[in-house]
């Protein structure tokens with residue numbers, strides 16, 4: 001089997017999708033890598049599961065910095081430090097989202113937000129990189 005085909009097969013098993021195509025930007029690719037941690041709850045294609053689907057993520061967090069903050073704090077610390085609702089539409093926090101501020105670097109938090117916004121929220125890669133502070 002060709003190495004690329006094999007990598008694709010592994011991706012299908014692990015992420016539920018083969019993303020052989022798509023942007024080749026280094027920040028986007030790092031975000032895609034880290035998204036493996038999130039896929040268990042948000043789905044390989046952002047379709048949701050234990051956590052919500054991510055297609056509306058830019059409506060929830062119009063500002064990338066808030067998206068990064070949410071992922072960094074997780075639902076419990078967000079509740080303790082920000083409030084009992086999150087996002088532009090003040091969604092009530094009802095589930096449990098782990099915090100990632102300790103396990104991911106500041107750059108990885110931005111890269112994961114970039115990946116989710118571009119892949120699932122259909123944002124433009126270049127302008128979103130700037131909005132997430134990755135240019």
Ligand code: HEC
Nearest residue numbers: 037038041050051052056057060071093094095096097112
């Ligand atoms: C254990 C399950 C779980 C994992 C793992 C997880 N999340 Fe979540 N996530 C949730 C839940 C549950 C919510 C909704 C919180 C609520 O309603 O209380 C959420 C909400 C979100 C939202 C807001 C979406 C919206 O539009 O409302 C984003 C963005 C998000 N998570 C990103 C991530 C990222 C990035 C990762 C990986 C680094 C991740 N999540 C890992 C469970 C999880």
